[in-house]
Amino acid sequence: MQWPSEMNTTKTLISSKISGQLGQYGLLVAFLLICVALAIISPKFLTVQNGLIIVTQVSINALLAFGVTFVIITGGIDLSIGSIVAVAGVVSASFAHPDSYPVIVPMLMGLLVGVAFGALNGWVITRSNVPPFIVTLGTMTIGRGLALILSKGRPVSNLSDEFNFLGGGKILGIPTLIIILLVAFAVCSVVLRKTVLGRYMYAVGGNEPASRASGINVSRVKMKVYVLAGGLAALAGILLTSRISTGQPNAGEGFELDAIAATIIGGTSTTGGTGTMTGTLIGALLIGVISNGLDLLNVSSYYQQVVMGVIIVGAVVLDSLKK
Amino acid sequence: MNLIKPFSTLALAALLAACNQTSSTNSETTAIEGKKLTVGATMLAMEHEFVVNVHDEMVKQAEKDGIELLTVDAERSALKQVEQVESFIGQNVDAIILNPAEVEACSPAVSKALAAGIPIINVNSETSAKPTAFVGSDDVEAGRIAMQHIADKLGGKGNVLMMEGYMGQAGQIKRAQGAQEVLKKYPGLKLMAQQTAGWDRAKAMELMENWIQSYGNQINAVFAHNDEMALGAVKALTDAGLKDKIMVVGIDAIADALQSMKKGTLDATVFQNAQQQGAQAVATAIKAAKKQPFEKEVLIPFELVTKENLNKYLK
Known part of the structure; x- marks a missing residue:
């Protein structure tokens, strides 16, 4: 199809919004069905306390998935986020010993690491023809190596109470992780839906040559997207470190796959151009609810993996039928 | 997504392989026909504190005995570990130390080393194939x-x-x-x-x-x-x-x-005595490589640590 570039962008934009909306309902139905089923089987499931625990446990993956959503909407992928979690965690922990620096220092240092990694990803991807899959696979390995080098392979512990409060504390009875999750969700949704950058993301993922022809600086959009993903991964790493009050060089292993799973379950197309933050949040919650429910029911570790896989595929199939 | 170019994949693989191998050498040379002994070690995962502790002691012991210790990280993959042992065999090392990732899946590594006539010492964890010697705890x-x-x-x-x-x-x-x-x-x-x-x-x-x-x-x-x-x-x-x-x-x-x-x-x-395990693994590997008598099973006992005897273990 040869549409004039501007029309094409608009058309992609409209269709993406519509399919995104429909997709969310299918997903929401699947999510609610699973919640109802778990509530019937386990009386421990549907309590305020357990709800708070699920959302707390989900928050790290959700933060990563928000970043991945930006990236996948532009048609890219980021495999390095799990390693960024580890490097940012180890770096922030190194600056978070009691009586060393004010708590803002470890936070900023951790975030800086994530932004730097994101910028490196973005720079290589926009300056070369190497697919993001390969570039971020490389930075994933670099990141893991750096985390091990910086920590000498050992957990960095003995962290200050102020730092441990970031991801482990409570404000008015609500875990800080949940508050941060909600704020991040609001900010990411606004960026995606209400800003020029957000609209450009859909355009670049929908039709890159057309976006370029219509005057969008594609490289700049991609750069920003990877920096956002790196920054969110670093935030997740800092919070995880704070929550378990130790910087672990092996933290975040496989997190990239959970985040990508949450994003895809949430209705973001792997080919780019469509997707919503709400979908991603529900996707992350779905994974968290299943994991929590299976633990509550004491399902054997062997079966847990099988059940998780079946439910993920089932949710996506149900979602696609709805479309 | 574009197709991955074979060249870049190769380059990446080579780069990763190069990064994976660290070597610790020592100026002293061991006298076995004037040649310095080389021991290849593949560790389960160099991100676990315990494994790092075992390895640190292996390095110390290697320096003390003046041998060359080549260490690779299996990153918890049995498949990778088998390949690493294969490449040690290719390099014709004098002995191999295997810190196995899995009981069954790492067994081919043991059989291959033995078939090549290279002594292989399992440290810390077992494989179903019987190695030259086992150093660890039950x-x-x-x-x-x-x-x-x-x-x-x-x-x-x-x-x-x-x-x-x-x-x-x-x-x-x-x-x-x-x-x-x-x-x-x-x-x-x-x-x-x-x-x-x-x-x-x-x-x-x-x-x-x-x-x-x-x-x-x-x-x-x-x-x-x-x-x-x-x-x-x-x-x-x-x-x-x-x-x-x-x-x-x-x-x-x-x-x-x-x-x-x-x-x-x-x-x-x-x-669990990581230091003893690391030191004994290297010591046994050297003995086996030099065809000196060695114990087939070196078991290092576990000790319960409670509040009462904690000070003994705090460094």
Whole structure:
């Protein structure tokens, strides 16, 4: 199809919004069905306390998935986020010993690491023809190596109470992780839906040559997207470190796959151009609810993996039928 | 997405392989026909504190004996480990030290080394194929010691939860087996649930939070297959205000665990002597390479660490 570039962008934009909306309902139905089923089987499931625990446990993956959503909407992928979690965690922990620096220092240092990694990803991807899959696979390995080098392979512990409060504390009875999750969700949704950058993301993922022809600086959009993903991964790493009050060089292993799973379950197309933050949040919650429910029911570790896989595929199939 | 260019994949693979190999050499030379002995070591995962501790001691021992130690990291993959052993065989090293990732899947590595006439020493963990020598500790004993301590402290009555290691690894299978042996002796001790947290602190914390939801005040003790998981459980229990009522026991006696015991949060751990294992592995490898007599099985005993004898282990 040869549409004039501007029309094409608009058309992609409209269709993406519509399919995104429909997709969310299918997903929401699947999510609610699973919640109802778990509530019937386990009386421990549907309590305020357990709800708070699920959302707390989900928050790290959700933060990563928000970043991945930006990236996948532009048609890219980021495999390095799990390693960024580890490097940012180890770096922030190194600056978070009691009586060393004010708590803002470890936070900023951790975030800086994530932004730097994101910028490196973005720079290589926009300056070369190497697919993001390969570039971020490389930075994933670099990141893991750096985390091990910086920590000498050992957990960095003995962290200050102020730092441990970031991801482990409570404000008015609500875990800080949940508050941060909600704020991040609001900010990411606004960026995606209400800003020029957000609209450009859909355009670049929908039709890159057309976006370029219509005057969008594609490289700049991609750069920003990877920096956002790196920054969110670093935030997740800092919070995880704070929550378990130790910087672990092996933290975040496989997190990239959970985040990508949450994003895809949430209705973001792997080919780019469509997707919503709400979908991603529900996707992350779905994974968290299943994991929590299976633990509550004491399902054997062997079966847990099988059940998780079946439910993920089932949710996506149900979602696609709805479309 | 574009098709991956074969060239860049190759380049990447070469780059990664190059980064994977670290070598520690020493100026001293060992006299075996004037040639310096080379020992290849493949370690389960250089991101686990315990494995790092074993390796540190291997490096020290290698320096002391003036041999060259080539270390590669298997990153928990048995397949990778078999390939690494194959490349050691290709390099014609004098002996191989294998810190196996899995019981069955790493067995081909052992058979291949033996077929090539290169002595292979398993350290810390076993494979079903029999190596030239085994240096390590009997993990069944560790599980037994930990669960026996729980049984003693609870007076043989109570509800216990078991956090398991990475499913299918010798450490997980044997530590669980040892714990089960003790549980059988005490009908009053009930194992309410057992679940894996993959040796990982963050995962253990989540699992414990979920267990607190299911079992809450019924729990009397938690046995974790390693200290990392035990510390994750301690964190979740402390956050829930339950730590005072529930005892937690781990294995390995890593530095973090000892610090936690000093603070009075972790109740007990079982000391596995990483230093001895690393040193003995290298010493045995050298003896085997020089065709000197050596012990086929060097078992280093586990020791229970409690508040009472903690100071002995604190560095």
